Structure formats: structure tokens, C-alpha cells
Amino acid sequence: MNLGEKMTLKTNLKNLLLVIFATLILSACSTAKKSGDIDGDVYTGKETVEYLASGVPDRVFFATNKSSLTTASRATLRKQATFLRKNKNLNVTIEGHADERGTREYNLALGERRANAARDYLMTYGISGKRISVISYGKEKPVNPKSSPLSWSQNRRSVTVKVN
Amino acid sequence: MIKSLFYSITFHSIMILLTILSLPFMLREPIDLPPIVSVELIQISDKTNIPYAPKARKIIEETKKKEETRVVSEQAPPVAKAKEKPDRIPLPQEKKEEKKLVKKKQNPEEIKPEIRQSSEFEKKEIIDTNQIAALIDKAKEIQAVEKKKRDEITQSSKKNSFATGLTLSEEDALRAQIFGCWSIPLGLPYDENLLVRIKLQLKKDGTIMKSEIIDHERMNRPGQKFYKVLAESALRAVRLCQPLKVPPTGYDKWKDLQLNFNPVEMLKG
Amino acid sequence: MRIFFYIILFNLILINRSYSLIEVDITRGNLDPLPIAVSPLHVDIKSEGYKDIKIKELGDNISKIIERNFKSTGLFNPLKKDAFVQKPDIAHLKPRFEDWRLIKAQALVTGKLLIKNEKLKVEFRLWDLTASKEMTALAFTTTPSNWRRVAHIISDKIYERLTGEEGYFDTRIIFVAESGPKNQRVKKLAIMDQDGANVKYLTLGNELVLTPRFNPTNQMVTYMSYFRNMPRVYLLDIETGTQEVVGNFPGMTFAPRFSPDGKKIIMSFAKDGNSDIYTMNLETRVVERITDHSSIDTSPSFSPDGKYIAFNSDRSGLQQLYVMRSDGSNVKRITFGKGIYGTPVWSPRGDLIAFTKMHKGRFYIGVMRTDGSGERLLTENYYQEAPSWSPNGRVLVFYRETKAGEKGKGFSAKLWSIDITGYNERKLSTKTDASDPSWSSLLSK
Numbered sequence: 001m002n003l004g005e006k007m008t009l010k011t012n013l014k015n016l017l018l019v020i021f022a023t024l025i026l027s028a029c030s031t032a033k034k035s036g037d038i039d040g041d042v043y044t045g046k047e048t049v050e051y052l053a054s055g056v057p058d059r060v061f062f063a064t065n066k067s068s069l070t071t072a073s074r075a076t077l078r079k080q081a082t083f084l085r086k087n088k089n090l091n092v093t094i095e096g097h098a099d100e101r102g103t104r105e106y107n108l109a110l111g112e113r114r115a116n117a118a119r120d121y122l123m124t125y126g127i128s129g130k131r132i133s134v135i136s137y138g139k140e141k142p143v144n145p146k147s148s149p150l151s152w153s154q155n156r157r158s159v160t161v162k163v164n
Numbered sequence: 165m166i167k168s169l170f171y172s173i174t175f176h177s178i179m180i181l182l183t184i185l186s187l188p189f190m191l192r193e194p195i196d197l198p199p200i201v202s203v204e205l206i207q208i209s210d211k212t213n214i215p216y217a218p219k220a221r222k223i224i225e226e227t228k229k230k231e232e233t234r235v236v237s238e239q240a241p242p243v244a245k246a247k248e249k250p251d252r253i254p255l256p257q258e259k260k261e262e263k264k265l266v267k268k269k270q271n272p273e274e275i276k277p278e279i280r281q282s283s284e285f286e287k288k289e290i291i292d293t294n295q296i297a298a299l300i301d302k303a304k305e306i307q308a309v310e311k312k313k314r315d316e317i318t319q320s321s322k323k324n325s326f327a328t329g330l331t332l333s334e335e336d337a338l339r340a341q342i343f344g345c346w347s348i349p350l351g352l353p354y355d356e357n358l359l360v361r362i363k364l365q366l367k368k369d370g371t372i373m374k375s376e377i378i379d380h381e382r383m384n385r386p387g388q389k390f391y392k393v394l395a396e397s398a399l400r401a402v403r404l405c406q407p408l409k410v411p412p413t414g415y416d417k418w419k420d421l422q423l424n425f426n427p428v429e430m431l432k433g
Numbered sequence: 434m435r436i437f438f439y440i441i442l443f444n445l446i447l448i449n450r451s452y453s454l455i456e457v458d459i460t461r462g463n464l465d466p467l468p469i470a471v472s473p474l475h476v477d478i479k480s481e482g483y484k485d486i487k488i489k490e491l492g493d494n495i496s497k498i499i500e501r502n503f504k505s506t507g508l509f510n511p512l513k514k515d516a517f518v519q520k521p522d523i524a525h526l527k528p529r530f531e532d533w534r535l536i537k538a539q540a541l542v543t544g545k546l547l548i549k550n551e552k553l554k555v556e557f558r559l560w561d562l563t564a565s566k567e568m569t570a571l572a573f574t575t576t577p578s579n580w581r582r583v584a585h586i587i588s589d590k591i592y593e594r595l596t597g598e599e600g601y602f603d604t605r606i607i608f609v610a611e612s613g614p615k616n617q618r619v620k621k622l623a624i625m626d627q628d629g630a631n632v633k634y635l636t637l638g639n640e641l642v643l644t645p646r647f648n649p650t651n652q653m654v655t656y657m658s659y660f661r662n663m664p665r666v667y668l669l670d671i672e673t674g675t676q677e678v679v680g681n682f683p684g685m686t687f688a689p690r691f692s693p694d695g696k697k698i699i700m701s702f703a704k705d706g707n708s709d710i711y712t713m714n715l716e717t718r719v720v721e722r723i724t725d726h727s728s729i730d731t732s733p734s735f736s737p738d739g740k741y742i743a744f745n746s747d748r749s750g751l752q753q754l755y756v757m758r759s760d761g762s763n764v765k766r767i768t769f770g771k772g773i774y775g776t777p778v779w780s781p782r783g784d785l786i787a788f789t790k791m792h793k794g795r796f797y798i799g800v801m802r803t804d805g806s807g808e809r810l811l812t813e814n815y816y817q818e819a820p821s822w823s824p825n826g827r828v829l830v831f832y833r834e835t836k837a838g839e840k841g842k843g844f845s846a847k848l849w850s851i852d853i854t855g856y857n858e859r860k861l862s863t864k865t866d867a868s869d870p871s872w873s874s875l876l877s878k
Contacts, residue, residue, distance in 0.1 A: 065751065067706070100834070103775035103789050103818045104643060104869070105688040106745060106752055108664075109701060109708035109729040112685055116706030135662065136685055136703065140641055145615035145841030147815075330455055339457055346462030347539065350508040351596030351827070363454075389597035400539060400563040401462065422456040429460050 042070055043153035048143045052160060056083045059159040060118060064099070064152075067113040069121060077118060080160055081125035091163045094118050096136040097143075099152035104138060111136030111158075118158040133163070330418060334411045341409045346401035348427045349393050360395045360425040362402060368415050370407030375399060378422075398425040466510035467595065469503060470538040471496045473514070474555065475521040477547035483577040491580060492521065492546055495555070498584035499542065499591070501628060502602045506592070507857030512538055521545070525558060530565040538562055542591060553577040557587050559594055569594045581630060586877050601823040602627060605873045606830060607645045607654055607671075608848060610634065611866035615841030622656060624671060627872075629862050635671060644688065644819075645669075647873040649781075650695035654871075655679065657687045666700050668715070680713045680720055688731045693739050699723070701731040710744055710761075723761040734786075735759065736779045736803070743767075743777035743786050743803070754788060756803060767805030772797075776819055779803070782826035785853070789818040789831075798831050800853055811855045824874045828852055830861070832868040 037045030041063040050058045058080075060073035069077065084090060096115030098107035115134040123129050144151035330338070352358065365374040377383060377399070383392040402408075402423065410418055474492035482488055503509035518532040525543035533541050544557035556572035571590055573583055582603055589600030610623040610632075622635035622642050636642055636658075645656035654669045666689040669676040680686065682702050689700040696715055701708045710723040710733045724730040728748035735742055743756050749766065752773040757764040768774045772792025779786055780800075790797040790810065796817045799810040817833040830850045837844035846868045848861040861867075 065747075100816070101794075102791070103732070103745075103752075105701070105732045106729065106747075106775050108643075108685070108687045109703055109731050112703040112708065113706040113729065120706075134684075135664065137641075140618070140643070142616050145837050145844065146839055147836040147844075330457075335457055339459060342457075342459050343461045344463070346459060347467050348462040348464055349596055350464060350466065351506075351592075351598050361456075389593075391597075393595065393597035396561065396564075396568075398459070400561065401459075403563040404539075418455055420454055422454050423459055424456055425459045427460075427462065430462060430464060 038150065038153050039070075041066075041153065042072075043150075043156070044072060045154075048154045048157075052080060052162065053083050056080055058161070059157045061153060062114055062156040062158070064156065065102070065110070067110065067117045069117055073118075074121065077121045078125060081122050081127055084122065084127050084131065085125075089164075091131045091133070093133045093135055093161045093163050095141075095159045095161060096134065097141060097155055097157050097159070098139045099155045100139045100142060100147070101152060102139065107138035108136050111138045114156075114158045118160065330411065337409045342401055342405055342423065345405040346425070347397060348430050349397045350431075352390055352394060352427060352431055357428060358390060358394050358426070360391070360398045362395075362398055362423045362425065364402065364408075364421045364423065366408065366410060366419050366421060370410045372402060372406055372408070375402055394425065394427065398423070401425075466508055467540065468510045468512055468538050469540045469542065469595075470512045470517060470533060470536065471500045471503070471542045472517060472519070472521050472524050472544070474543075474557070475525055475545040477545060480546070480548045481550075483548050483551060483553075486548075486577055486580065488548060491548075492544075495544070495546070495580060495584040495587070496542070498581060498628070499588045502585065502588040503592075505628070505859065507852060508596060512536060528560055528562075530560070530562050533560075533562050540568070540595065542587075544587070548577050551577065553580060553583065555580075555583050555587070557590075559591050581626065582876070585626070585628075589875070589877070598827060599825040599875070601825050601828065601872075601875070603875055603877050604824060605647075605876065606848070606861070606870050607635075607647055607873070608832075608863075608867045608870040609642060609645065610863070611846055611868060612638075615837055615844045622654075622669075623865075623867070625863070632864065635669065635674075644869050646690050646821075646871045648691045648695040649693055649824075649874050650691075653691075653695070655689040655691060655698050655700075657689065666698065668698070679715075680711075680718075682711075686711075688733065690734055692735050693737045699733045699735060699742065701733070710742070723759075724757075724764075725761075732776050734778045737781055737783045741779075741803070743779055745775050745777060752791075754786070754805070767801070767803070768808075769805070770808060778820055778822060780822050780826040781824055785826070787820040787822065787829055789820065798829060798851065800829075809855065811851050811853065812849075812858055817849070819869055821870050821872045823850075823872050826853070830870045830872055832870060834868075 037043060037047075043061040046057075048059075052058050056079045057076050060069065060076050062068075062073075063070075084092065094115040096111035096113065096118075098110045098114075102110065112134065115136055119129070119132045119134055122132060139155070142151070142155045143157070144154045361378040363376045363378055364372055367373055377395045379391075382388050383395055408421075473496045476488060476492045480488050487494075500511040503511050516536045518536065519529060521543065522545065524533075524541070525545050528541055528543065539562055541560040541562055542557060543560065544555060546553065546555040548554075552574055553576065554572065554574050556570065558570040559568045560566070561568050569590065571587075573586065575583060585603040588602040592598070592600035592602070604627045605624055606627055607622065607624045610621045611618050613619045619638040620642050621638040622645055623632055624635060625632040635654075640661075641659040643657045645654050647654055652670065652672045654671055656667055656669065657664060658667050660667075664685040664687060665682070666679040666686040667676050668679050679689065679698050679700070683704070685703045686700050687703070689698050691698060692712070697712045698715065699710065699712045702711050707727055708729045708731050709725060710730050711720055712723060713720045723733070723742065724744070724746075726746070726748055728746050729752075730744055730746045730748075732745040733742050734744070740759055741756055742759055742761075743754060745752055746755050747753070748755075752775050753766055754768040754774045754777045755764055755766050767786075768788075770790075772790050774788050774790050776789045777786045778788070784802065785800045786803055787798065787800050790799055795813050796815065797810040798812050798817055798820050799808055801808040811829070814833055815836050817831055820829040820831040822829060828850050829852075830848055832846055833849050834846045835844060846866040848863060848867045848870050849858060850861060851858040861870075
């Protein structure tokens with residue numbers, strides 16, 4: 001083993017150590033976020049989620065002040081659409097909600113917009129608009145009452161509820 | 165010869181006209197008094213009122229120092245007091261001004277509000293902080309000009325008083341006394357320009373023989389409730405202050421006295 | 434030639450010297466609240482009892498209400514009664530001014546009352562102690578059970594006489610009384626006197642109710658209710674208790690407010706994810722659409738002359754304030770500052786718009802001119818919103834929420850008021866939590 005080889009080994013070792021270190025830090029991060037499960041601003045966890053049927057989550061989450069659907073939300077709504085197609089006699093109400101960090105009146109409108117975003121998506125997957133009614137609760141019905149970014153992300157949601 | 169006669173007649177008629185104009189019985193509304201007395205016509209008063217004499221200047225400064233301490237004790241700085249309230253958020257403009265001053269001025273102590281308040285006299289003499297701010301902040305310039313405009317009414321009368329009977333220290337003593345007696349009605353709108361002028365007739369001991377609001381009729385006009393309230397508060401202040409701190413001599417000069425009450429500066433905080 | 438000129442000049446100096454008046458500018462004074470003595474009202478010995486009113490203490494109680502009203506303004510300093518030097522009945526006839534001046538009072542309120550034949554008669558006088566004269570005097574007759582209102586009306590008259598501004602004491606506040614855990618709040622409509630007395634609940638709490646607002650001209654209230662899970666704007670007559678849905682909208686209506694003449698309700702209607710502003714004429718039932726935009730348009734508020742509407746829209750991407758003509762034309766954005774803005778409310782004087790501002794996670798109540806200039810933030814907190822004006826345009830009432838811990842612990846919602854100067858912030862005491870306040874006009878008008 002000549003000197004040059006020794007050097008490269010050393011740097012390689014160094015790099016390896018760095019990688020291990022970085023992974024450790026990242027994992028530490030993700031464990032800290034484990035209760036959080038927020039991607040950007042959108043809740044991605046399962047803590048508050050209920051199910052319409054096995055494997056069909058009842059709700060999707062939104063970013064602050066937004067009503068656009070994320071990729072995960074779309075996947076969830078597709079499952080709901082499939083479920084609704086199977087249960088032709090079932091009608092649903094979509095409840096739109098906002099977090100507590102906005103004025104009451106605007107949040108009512110925002111909740112309505114979120115619920116409609118979910119409804120529109122279900123309709124593009126063949127569910128009749130007549131089967132889906134919409135109601136907004138604004139910030140009036142938080143699922144998690146704590147004042148924290150995590151609970152706010154859990155409260156920014158639209159929930160599909162069976163009516164009959 | 166004819167020429168000079170013509171001049172003589174012209175000047176005399178002008179003089180007669182001016183005399184009529186300045187005769188007291190012709191003056192129903194003193195605010196319309198043409199500002200004939202400008203600063204250039206220096207009137208020499210008993211003691212210190214000679215701006216160009218270096219000796220007098222020293223005397224002014226001495227008396228000023230004396231006054232200052234007294235003024236400070238008598239006139240609790242209410243603005244600063246009001247600002248102690250923690251919940252109040254300063255206006256964005258205020259914030260800006262303060263920050264800028266601290267950043268760019270080399271010795272900011274000089275223009276701290278406490279010092280600004282210490283005496284009216286000093287404020288006039290040394291610096292107008294708004295002007296400085298204007299130099300630093302272009303946006304502020306407009307404000308400063310606006311402020312100047314607002315002050316114009318009072319400014320002109322300030323010049324007048326400079327040229328009349330009271331020396332500056334005498335005037336300051338009187339002013340400081342009335343500052344202490346005047347409870348400014350807090351409900352007044354702070355964005356309106358309210359000025360109340362009171363004419364006083366004084367006895368030799370400084371007690372009041374007669375007090376009269378100059379624009380008296382305005383008090384009972386509809387829509388002038390604020391003016392009425394202010395006028396009443398000014399009258400209360402004068403009465404509370406009796407006897408006024410007037411100089412021991414020169415009664416003839418100050419037996420008639422006009423006080424101009426203007427709360428705008430204070431209400432703006 | 435020149436000599437003439439000098440003679441004239443000399444004459445001029447002489448003339449002006451002998452007739453010029455010394456002027457002194459008074460630009461400072463103290464900003465302490467005005468010291469005022471409120472003497473207990475003298476109770477006429479011929480007074481008869483009435484129901485459960487304690488006649489002997491009535492004079493004292495009325496003066497206490499007046500004092501509390503004055504104190505709450507921050508403009509007056511009611512002096513302690515133990516320093517009072519004269520008996521109420523004698524003071525009411527003619528006070529010994531010099532004695533009252535000794536306790537540093539500048540104004541004095543005296544009065545007397547009599548209950549006879551089931552009628553309460555109250556008279557009061559306001560004295561200027563430095564001028565040694567009466568400033569105003571009035572007498573009222575009413576049913577004895579109205580005694581609190583009499584105290585408020587007296588307060589209003591004195592306030593007006595001393596400040597030049599209309600008072601706001603004989604008024605009520607309608608609000609939402611809240612109870613229960615944060616994620617299962619029970620909300621009821623409630624109404625109380627401006628000073629927190631006489632709280633009455635107008636709904637039972639079976640359904641969610643929000644944002645009640647007074648009609649500026651009568652005893653009607655508009656609010657939003659989730660009755661039968663249909664979020665709609667309602668109209669309620671607080672005198673008779675009758676209520677009805679406003680309009681026949683196929684979806685959620687919310688954010689209602691009356692027009693200044695009380696004849697229209699302006700509100701938002703949400704359909705297919707889009708909220709626009711509508712008005713409904715309460716007499717003709719005609720519904721008009723005011724805005725037509727794919728954004729959220731809500732929180733509308735008329736100017737007092739009815740010509741303009743301020744509202745809240747996110748058409749720029751985020752919540753900002755806009756002003757338009759009352760027919761919906763000429764929409765202009767008025768807020769461009771940092772942060773986002775909501776709940777514009779036009780002042781009764783017409784010169785200012787109160788609003789809620791959110792910036793960097795903090796909430797502010799502020800006022801600005803109607804073109805958006807001259808923004809002044811009055812108070813900052815963790816969460817607060819929904820300002821409502823006192824009828825004289827001097828005070829704002831709003832609600833403030835605290836940060837909640839795990840499971841909503843430590844959460845509370847309370848009503849607060851603040852002067853438009855930014856001074857005199859105070860909490861209104863309510864038994865329950867409270868939100869969404871709306872201030873009535875003067876009742877005695």
C-alpha cells in the first residue's frame with residue numbers, strides 16, 4: 001500500500017463517516033417528526049384519520065390558506081370514489097374545515113372551498129354530484145384543540161361523512 | 165417741489181391708513197391683524213430681549229438654565245408617561261423614525277424625546293428633530309413640511325410675542341405655569357386643528373380681572389362642540405393657575421395678555 | 434424726502450408698540466384623566482318602595498354606575514367618595530365650589546331621585562368647579578326598573594358635555610357566549626349592557642351560532658346559524674324573539690351585516706367553492722349580487738353613507754381589503770402592507786376602517802383611512818379579530834383567544850375594548866367565554 005492509496009482510504013473513511021452522521025441526523029429528524037408527519041405544511045400522518053371502509057381514509061389535508069389537493073389527497077379521494085361506486089345507495093357529506101389561525105368569516109369560505117375541491121375530484125371519478133353535499137365549519141370544529149403547527153395541520157381538512 | 169409734495173401726501177395717507185388699521189377699536193378679530201410687526205423691528209424690552217448683544221445672550225442662557233430645572237419639575241412629561249403603556253403599539257411612522265435616527269445619527273442622545281421635552285425654549289433654540297429626520301428620510305420630509313404648515317398659525321404669533329413686552333424667560337415661566345394647570349380634554353379628535361385664543365385682563369398681582377374667548381361665538385355654533393370643550397378647558401386652566409406668574413414690573417405691557425391654547429401636538433402624542 | 438420716510442417708520446413703531454398685545458402659545462398641558470367627583474344622588478324622603486329595588490341605596494348605586502362608566506373611558510378620573518365634603522342634597526342645590534376644589538376635582542356631578550306612583554324621577558347637574566357654574570342639568574322620568582339605563586343616560590350626557598363627543602354608555606353588546614371544551618364548543622347568542630350587566634341568552638346552544646350584528650336603527654339582529662345543519666344567515670327581533678332565514682339561497686350564507694339605514698342585509702353566499710357578496714332588501718326581498726369573482730369575497734361592511742362597501746377578498750392570492758361602490762363597481766384594493774388583512778369595518782363617523790391583520794403569526798387590530806393610508810395598529814396578540822365600533826366611533830370592541838395547550842387546556846376567548854388612540858385597552862368581564870361582539874347604537878336615540 002503506497003502513500004497515495006492510504007490517502008484515498010482516509011478520505012473514503014471520512015466520507016463514510018460523514019454519510020453515517022448525516023443519516024443519523026436525518027433519522028433523528030424523522031423520529032422527531034414522527035408525531036408530526038407534516039410534509040411542508042400538509043399533514044401526512046394517520047393519527048386523526050378515520051375510515052369509511054377498510055383501507056378508505058375519510059379525510060384529506062391541506063396547506064395553510066390553500067385548497068389544492070396533494071398527490072396523497074388525490075390517492076385518498078380515488079379510494080373514496082371506488083368505495084362510493086361500489087356502494088351506489090350511499091350518500092355523503094363533505095365537511096370542510098380550517099385551522100384557528102384565520103378570521104372566522106374567511107375560514108368559513110375557505111372550508112367551503114376545500115370541501116368543494118374534494119367534491120369536484122370525486123365527481124371527475126364518476127360520482128354524481130347529487131350524492132355529495134357540502135358543508136363548511138370554518139374553524140369551528142377542530143379535531144385537535146391544541147395550538148400548535150401539528151394540530152393546525154390536522155385541522156386543515158375535508159372529511160367525507162356517510163349520511164345514510 | 166411738486167414731486168416731494170406728491171410723495172408727502174402719498175406717505176401720509178398710507179400712514180393714516182395704517183394707523184386706522186392698527187387702532188384697537190377697529191380690531192374685531194385679532195387673527196386678521198396684518199403681521200406688520202415682523203422680527204426685523206426689534207423692540208427693546210427692559211432686560212434681556214436683545215438678540216444681538218452677546219452679554220444679553222449670556223443672561224438668557226443663565227435664566228434659561230434656571231427655568232429648565234423648574235420647568236421639568238413642574239411639567240411632568242405626560243407624553244412619555246402615556247407611552248409607558250406596554251400594550252400600545254407605536255405607529256409605524258414613529259417606529260421608522262426612531263430606528264433611522266438611532267442608526268444614522270452619531271450621538272442620538274441629543275435628540276431623545278426626554279430632552280426634547282425638557283423645555284419649549286430649548287426645542288426652539290437647538291434643533292427641530294423633524295428637520296433632521298427629514299434629512300435622513302426623504303419620506304419624512306413631506307411630513308415635516310406638513311408639520312410646519314400646521315404650526316404656522318402659532319409660529320407667527322410666536323414671533324410677535326418675541327417682539328413685545330415679555331422677555332423670553334418671563335414668557336417661559338408663565339407658559340410653564342399654565343402647562344401645569346391645563347388638563348387637555350382627552351376625547352378631542354387629534355387630527356383636527358383646534359386653537360383657542362383667550363384674552364385676559366390682569367391685575368397687578370397676576371389675578372384675572374376679565375377673561376374672554378376671542379372667537380366666542382364659535383362655541384355655540386352647531387358642530388363646534390370640540391371647540392367649546394377645548395375653550396372651557398382653557399378657561400379652567402387659567403382660573404386654576406391664578407395668580408399668574410407675571411413679571412413684577414411693566415404692568416402696562418402685560419395687563420392685557422393673549423393666550424393661544426393649541427393641544428394638537430400633545431394629542432398626537 | 435428721506436426724512437418723511439423715517440418719520441413714518443417711527444410712527445409705525447410707536448403705534449404698534451402701544452397697541453400690540455402680548456401673545457403666549459400654550460401647546461402643552463397634562464394628559465391626565467380629568468378629576469371628577471360624582472356625588473351620590475340624593476334620595477327624596479318621600480320616595481316609595483318599588484318591587485325589589487333598595488330605595489335607600491339607589492342614589493349610591495346610580496352614582497357608582499356613572500363612576501364606573503367614566504373610569505372605563507380612560508378620560509376621567511372619578512375621585513374617591515370618602516374625601517367628599519358636602520352632603521348630596523345640599524351639594525345638588527348649590528355646591529360650595531371652593532370645598533370641592535380642595536379635593537382637586539374639576540367637575541362635579543350631583544343629583545336627586547324620587548320614586549312615586551311607580552315612576553322614577555331623576556335629575557342631575559354637572560358643575561364646572563373652577564368656573565363655579567352649572568354646565569348642564571337634566572331630569573328624566575321612567576319606570577323604576579330602568580334605573581340602570583338612567584345611570585347610563587346621565588353618563589352619556591355628561592360625557593358629551595365634557596368631551597364634545599356623543600357618549601356610548603346607554604348601549605348594548607350582542608355576542609356569542611361560549612362554553613365547553615374547545616373542540617366541542619357550545620355557542621349561544623347573548624346580549625348584555627355595555628358595562629356587562631343584564632346578560633341574557635337568546636338561543637339555547639343546540640346549534641352553532643356565529644357573528645351576530647346589530648341593526649344600527651332598531652332592535653333587530655342578524656347572525657349566522659347552523660340550524661338543522663344548514664348554515665344560513667338569520668334575522669332576529671330581540672324584542673319579540675321571532676326569527677327567520679334571510680333569503681332563499683341554495684347554499685351557505687354567512688358574514689351578515691346591516692346597511693346603515695337598516696333596510697338591507699349584506700352577506701356572503703358560498704356556492705361551488707366560491708364566495709361572493711350579495712345584498713337582500715328586507716322590505717322588497719329583492720336579492721342583488723354585488724361581486725362576481727372566482728375568489729373568496731367576504732366580510733362586507735357598508736360605509737355610513739351607504740355609498741361604498743369595504744370587503745375582504747383573496748383575489749390577489751392572499752386576504753386583502755378592498756373598497757367598491759355599493760353597486761359593486763369600481764373595486765379598489767386598499768391594503769398593500771406586509772401581512773394579510775381581514776374583517777374590514779367602516780367606522781360610524783365614516784373616516785376610518787377597522788380591520789384585523791395577520792403578520793408573522795401575530796394578530797393585530799388596527800385602523801386605517803378608507804383609502805388604506807395611515808394604517809395604525811392598536812393592539813397585538815396571539816389571536817384576536819372582529820372589531821366592532823362604539824356608536825361614537827371612539828372605541829373598538831373585539832375578541833381575543835389564548836393559546837391552547839394539550840387537549841385545549843388554557844384556552845379562553847374574551848371580549849376586549851380599546852380606544853382608537855391605542856390607549857385604554859381593557860377586558861370586558863363576561864361570565865362565560867365570549868366572541869364575535871357587536872356594539873349597538875345608542876338605545877335612547
